[in-house]
Amino acid sequence: MDIEQLRDKQGLTETEFLESYDASIYERPSVTVDMLIFTVMDEAKENYRKLSEKSLKLLLVKRGVHPYLGQWALPGGFVTQTESLDEAALRELKTETNVDEVYMEQLYTWGDVSRDPRTRVISCSYMALVDGSLLEVKAGDDADEARWFNVSYRVLEEKKTLLGKDFVFEKVVRITLSNHTDTLEAVVKVIEKYVGKAFMVEREMVVANGIAFDHAEMIQYAVERLRNKIEYTDIAFNLMPELFTLSELQQVYEVTLGKELLSAAFRRKIANMVTETNQFTKDAGHRPAKLFRFNPNWRYM
Amino acid sequence: MDIEQLRDKQGLTETEFLESYDASIYERPSVTVDMLIFTVMDEAKENYRKLSEKSLKLLLVKRGVHPYLGQWALPGGFVTQTESLDEAALRELKTETNVDEVYMEQLYTWGDVSRDPRTRVISCSYMALVDGSLLEVKAGDDADEARWFNVSYRVLEEKKTLLGKDFVFEKVVRITLSNHTDTLEAVVKVIEKYVGKAFMVEREMVVANGIAFDHAEMIQYAVERLRNKIEYTDIAFNLMPELFTLSELQQVYEVTLGKELLSAAFRRKIANMVTETNQFTKDAGHRPAKLFRFNPNWRYM
DNA sequence: AGAATAGTGTCTTTGAGACAATATTTC
DNA sequence: GAAATATTGTCTCAAAGACACTATTCT
Numbered sequence: 004m005d006i007e008q009l010r011d012k013q014g015l016t017e018t019e020f021l022e023s024y025d026a027s028i029y030e031r032p033s034v035t036v037d038m039l040i041f042t043v044m045d046e047a048k049e050n051y052r053k054l055s056e057k058s059l060k061l062l063l064v065k066r067g068v069h070p071y072l073g074q075w076a077l078p079g080g081f082v083t084q085t086e087s088l089d090e091a092a093l094r095e096l097k098t099e100t101n102v103d104e105v106y107m108e109q110l111y112t113w114g115d116v117s118r119d120p121r122t123r124v125i126s127c128s129y130m131a132l133v134d135g136s137l138l139e140v141k142a143g144d145d146a147d148e149a150r151w152f153n154v155s156y157r158v159l160e161e162k163k164t165l166l167g168k169d170f171v172f173e174k175v176v177r178i179t180l181s182n183h184t185d186t187l188e189a190v191v192k193v194i195e196k197y198v199g200k201a202f203m204v205e206r207e208m209v210v211a212n213g214i215a216f217d218h219a220e221m222i223q224y225a226v227e228r229l230r231n232k233i234e235y236t237d238i239a240f241n242l243m244p245e246l247f248t249l250s251e252l253q254q255v256y257e258v259t260l261g262k263e264l265l266s267a268a269f270r271r272k273i274a275n276m277v278t279e280t281n282q283f284t285k286d287a288g289h290r291p292a293k294l295f296r297f298n299p300n301w302r303y304m
Numbered sequence: 305m306d307i308e309q310l311r312d313k314q315g316l317t318e319t320e321f322l323e324s325y326d327a328s329i330y331e332r333p334s335v336t337v338d339m340l341i342f343t344v345m346d347e348a349k350e351n352y353r354k355l356s357e358k359s360l361k362l363l364l365v366k367r368g369v370h371p372y373l374g375q376w377a378l379p380g381g382f383v384t385q386t387e388s389l390d391e392a393a394l395r396e397l398k399t400e401t402n403v404d405e406v407y408m409e410q411l412y413t414w415g416d417v418s419r420d421p422r423t424r425v426i427s428c429s430y431m432a433l434v435d436g437s438l439l440e441v442k443a444g445d446d447a448d449e450a451r452w453f454n455v456s457y458r459v460l461e462e463k464k465t466l467l468g469k470d471f472v473f474e475k476v477v478r479i480t481l482s483n484h485t486d487t488l489e490a491v492v493k494v495i496e497k498y499v500g501k502a503f504m505v506e507r508e509m510v511v512a513n514g515i516a517f518d519h520a521e522m523i524q525y526a527v528e529r530l531r532n533k534i535e536y537t538d539i540a541f542n543l544m545p546e547l548f549t550l551s552e553l554q555q556v557y558e559v560t561l562g563k564e565l566l567s568a569a570f571r572r573k574i575a576n577m578v579t580e581t582n583q584f585t586k587d588a589g590h591r592p593a594k595l596f597r598f599n600p601n602w603r604y605m
Numbered sequence: 606a607g608a609a610t611a612g613t614g615t616c617t618t619t620g621a622g623a624c625a626a627t628a629t630t631t632c
Numbered sequence: 633g634a635a636a637t638a639t640t641g642t643c644t645c646a647a648a649g650a651c652a653c654t655a656t657t658c659t
Contacts, residue, residue: 125389250638
């Protein structure tokens with residue numbers, strides 16, 4: 004049967020139905036995208052012979068409008084009727100960083116009723132990974148200023164409570180965001196409840212010092228995802244320039260994972276993900292290192 | 305400084321700003337939740353001595369209204385202004401299956417502009433895993449009927465195209481959904497593009513025979529997530545009854561992964577996730593098996 | 606006895622952690 | 633030569649694939 008001839012209970016065809024459909028009768032939430040834009044940058048060198056330390060950075064903007072006026076928030080904005088979520092995320096990324104050719108991935112959608120005091124807002128968070136070189140940050144529309152913050156992520160407590168067959172797993176994470184002028188601290192509690200056959204994850208902000216909305220929770224979620232994914236995918240290379248040494252790559256893994264790695268094991272692990280070039284670093288104050296590039300033939304699984 | 309005294313460029317405090325805020329001036333999309341409700345059920349026994357085969361099932365509803373009238377869709381519905389996304393998902397789950405104490409997880413949010421011919425609709429998909437026993441399915445409001453479909457997921461083609469340093473990874477998946485009365489077939493192409501420093505995943509429906517909206521893409525995404533997560537988490541136990549044999553557990557792994565497993569290796573892998581009881585199956589036509597339950601002390605990582 | 610599933614033992618391969626050892630450059 | 637990083641080698645341990653073997657019940 005021709006689909007166009009199908010009639011519903013009111014006797015309408017699909018075309019007739021769509022012509023008579025009034026979308027305005029339902030109340031609708033606002034939808035925004037919020038961007039977690041990460042990069043890894045070099046800090047100043049301690050000593051001319053040592054390697055420069057790297058650190059994981061996240062871009063935040065200072066709010067110039069209510070609500071949370073003067074606090075720091077993730078860059079983001081409303082999704083318009085004529086763009087997809089991905090397009091809105093790309094637009095926001097471009098607005099804030101002036102780059103658009105980067106790795107981008109949707110993370111999670113935040114839908115609590117009172118997340119935003121203005122009105123009902125549902126926010127879809129995206130993570131972008133940017134090569135630290137050649138970054139030019141400009142402030143967006145409704146932001147006084149955009150700044151990179153060093154990210155420190157520390158698990159303060161992990162606790163499991165058993166009640167018969169039910170159990171609750173709680174993890175308390177402290178996130179410290181800092182740069183030359185500001186230090187923001189957030190403590191987020193992640194609660195996984197298994198009660199009977201029900202399972203649910205909840206997040207709770209214990210402290211959100213200077214961080215707007217529920218953005219501290221989004222940051223906690225994003226860092227966790229980044230840490231998980233760097234272990235089994237190639238996303239780390241999106242934080243790297245075209246050519247890099249294995250020590251630089253290791254440093255990027257170390258700052259995102261927040262722990263030191265043994266170089267022998269690290270080199271074995273990433274051996275298939277890189278191709279060597281015949282170029283070397285020079286003037287380093289010590290033995291030069293071979294430069295590598297990403298091996299596009301690598302694939303996980 | 306007291307936050308309440310902060311004034312914006314118009315000289316308003318936060319309270320004054322919120323009182324004057326008019327949310328209606330921006331056009332807003334509709335937001336829905338779509339539920340991927342999976343279960344594993346026994347099929348009829350071939351032979352009285354053999355074990356009953358299990359199969360992975362997904363719940364679909366036949367649409368009784370336009371658009372896609374008469375086609376099969378994921379259960380779902382609009383998110384109201386007074387409920388969170390999780391609450392809306394839980395409400396839809398309860399409406400369709402009459403259960404609510406189950407595992408539930410947000411998957412992905414689908415935001416293409418023309419996903420729905422009625423109006424701009426953004427859909428947040430959730431996965432729920434239900435123990436097959438004690439399921440009572442009832443139809444929802446705008447659905448003629450709800451039915452369980454067997455899920456078959458088959459990768460037809462995997463292809464990588466290299467163009468210098470850029471490359472495209474394409475995967476073509478065929479999903480067949482079937483029960484006694486209907487067989488639906490979908491072919492979804494997943495495209496991962498790495499062009500320059502840009503990375504993006506796209507999905508494309510090649511065939512979506514009898515499946516409404518972009519729900520075939522959602523199903524492809526969900527099965528992939530389920531398959532990944534069953535390998536390194538305990539979610540499989542949400543598909544099991546309280547007591548089960550290791551063979552039954554293995555069957556659940558096999559039908560969700562779509563491949564056979566070696567029982568020696570399987571038993572080693574899940575050894576720490578289960579606790580034995582002193583009960584056994586009986587009247588099975590062969591050697592009885594010890595019954596196990598989930599070990600709540602197990603934790604991954 | 607035969608059918609069918611339940612459950613164990615062991616050999617091999619693979620990958621990661623630990624740590625020692627060697628190599629190369631600049632100052 | 634000293635400082636500093638680069639790079640390789642090897643021992644050990646843990647997990648998973650492969651496959652053979654033993655055990656138990658019902659008809």
